[in-house]
Amino acid sequence: MPSLQSVISCLSDYDPTALPVDQANRIIGEVVEPVRGIEQLPIRSALDRVLAEDIVSTIDVPAHDNSAMDGYAFRSEALAAAQTDTVELEVIGSAFAGGAGALAPTAVQAVRIMTGAVMPAGCDTVVPQEFVETVADGTHIRFAADCVRAGDNRRLRGEDLARGQAALPAGRIVSPADLGLLASLGIAEIRVRRRLRVAFFSTGDELRSIGEPLDAGCVYDSNRYTLHGMLRRMNVELLDMGVVRDDPEALEAAFRMACESADAVITSGGVSVGEADYTKQIMARLGDVTFWKIAMRPGRPMAFGRIGSGEGQEDRQDRDSALLFGLPGNPVAVMVTFYHFVRAALHRLMGANVPPLPLLQVRSAQAIRKKPGRTEYQRGILGRAADGQWEVRITGQQGSGVLRSMSEANCFIVLGHEQDSVKAGDPVEVMLFDGLV
Ligand code: AMP
Numbered sequence: 001m002p003s004l005q006s007v008i009s010c011l012s013d014y015d016p017t018a019l020p021v022d023q024a025n026r027i028i029g030e031v032v033e034p035v036r037g038i039e040q041l042p043i044r045s046a047l048d049r050v051l052a053e054d055i056v057s058t059i060d061v062p063a064h065d066n067s068a069m070d071g072y073a074f075r076s077e078a079l080a081a082a083q084t085d086t087v088e089l090e091v092i093g094s095a096f097a098g099g100a101g102a103l104a105p106t107a108v109q110a111v112r113i114m115t116g117a118v119m120p121a122g123c124d125t126v127v128p129q130e131f132v133e134t135v136a137d138g139t140h141i142r143f144a145a146d147c148v149r150a151g152d153n154r155r156l157r158g159e160d161l162a163r164g165q166a167a168l169p170a171g172r173i174v175s176p177a178d179l180g181l182l183a184s185l186g187i188a189e190i191r192v193r194r195r196l197r198v199a200f201f202s203t204g205d206e207l208r209s210i211g212e213p214l215d216a217g218c219v220y221d222s223n224r225y226t227l228h229g230m231l232r233r234m235n236v237e238l239l240d241m242g243v244v245r246d247d248p249e250a251l252e253a254a255f256r257m258a259c260e261s262a263d264a265v266i267t268s269g270g271v272s273v274g275e276a277d278y279t280k281q282i283m284a285r286l287g288d289v290t291f292w293k294i295a296m297r298p299g300r301p302m303a304f305g306r307i308g309s310g311e312g313q314e315d316r317q318d319r320d321s322a323l324l325f326g327l328p329g330n331p332v333a334v335m336v337t338f339y340h341f342v343r344a345a346l347h348r349l350m351g352a353n354v355p356p357l358p359l360l361q362v363r364s365a366q367a368i369r370k371k372p373g374r375t376e377y378q379r380g381i382l383g384r385a386a387d388g389q390w391e392v393r394i395t396g397q398q399g400s401g402v403l404r405s406m407s408e409a410n411c412f413i414v415l416g417h418e419q420d421s422v423k424a425g426d427p428v429e430v431m432l433f434d435g436l437v
């Protein structure tokens with residue numbers, strides 16, 4: 001992995017005290033490299049895992065031209081040859097799904113066919129049964145020549161996937177559709193990247209855990225719970241290390257343990273400027289760590305880097321060091337920095353190739369104050385206005401400690417770095433929460 005210092009030294013306009021969101025993400029993206037471990041799994045167990053290899057189709061799907069409808073298969077010459085506007089054909093047999101399809105009708109014959117059955121030799125068209133009238137005790141059918149065109153209701157061999165065609169690329173997170181696609185190719189097992197193991201803990205002497213009395217001046221630790229939820233959605237293994245006291249020895253022991261057992265460690269709290277605790281000092285001592293003030297709101301302070309337990313050798317890097325994300329303490333800031341920095345970094349670490357989430361443009365229901373020079377992630381509620389248009393309004397209080405704003409919201413209103421204040425009715429960009437994880 002390239003060192004943080006080497007990546008940063010290549011940037012001409014690097015300012016760690018007012019770092020634009022995009023630049024922070026670019027630096028993180030260059031430092032993080034995918035884990036190497038791979039395992040082979042039955043496809044059902046591979047849901048939400050990261051494909052470690054391209055999947056190339058070894059067969060045509062479907063394997064034969066087949067019928068898309070219940071009806072009658074025939075040669076389309078019969079349409080062109082029809083003297084009147086009605087076509088009449090002799091029925092010579094039936095073709096069922098799963099059969100091998102031995103019938104070969106002539107241009108004046110048809111075969112009764114079920115959905116999925118192999119098209120009889122020479123047939124290229126299926127007339128759905130609801131357009132057909134049977135005549136002469138069912139030995140013949142009759143239908144209007146204009147109710148079907150040549151090639152209708154036939155699925156072509158290989159139209160879903162042709163043999164040799166790339167079906168799924170390495171780096172893809174396996175979806176429910178992909179499981180079906182793999183099954184349709186007859187693939188039982190696939191190679192996926194090993195799961196990430198992510199350690200996390202909260203720092204701050206004011207924090208109490210659920211079940212403990214809430215002493216004067218204390219708050220319950222909520223960040224470990226939001227982190228638990230966000231990490232679970234990313235399908236990583238969790239190592240919840242609890243609340244770590246603001247004590248140099250306890251912090252150092254926690255960081256060392258995290259390095260030895262996890263690929264990444266996420267902490268919350270203790271990275272603000274002028275913070276009187278030891279978190280930053282220990283982070284800096286254990287590795288290649290930088291402390292940023294990001295030009296964003298909420299979520300300004302953040303530590304990023306790689307820490308090691310000291311015993312690691314180059315080729316055992318995965319095991320003895322961990323990527324570090326020192327997130328701010330404020331509960332909304334934790335979620336915002338997770339979604340806008342950590343999520344993409346973990347995707348990269350797990351070898352996943354995930355396209356950026358779409359930003360949708362909608363109308364702002366109200367004026368929003370904003371200063372150029374920082375990116376803001378306001379919590380928004382997107383809904384339909386009385387005129388039928390989609391419109392977003394902000395949840396009430398936008399303070400970075402107001403976690404309720406994240407529960408109420410269904411999207412971020414993303415106000416870009418250069419953007420100025422928004423007037424009521426102006427378009428703004430939103431990022432939906434659904435699909436974020
Ligand atoms: P800090 O970044 O450590 O200065 O913390 C900023 C604010 O976030 C303070 O009000 C903390 O009490 C609060 N805070 C820090 N960690 C947590 C946590 N794990 N759960 C809830 N609030 C927290």
Ligand code: MG
Pocket residue numbers: 203204205269270275277329
């Ligand atoms: Mg603190």
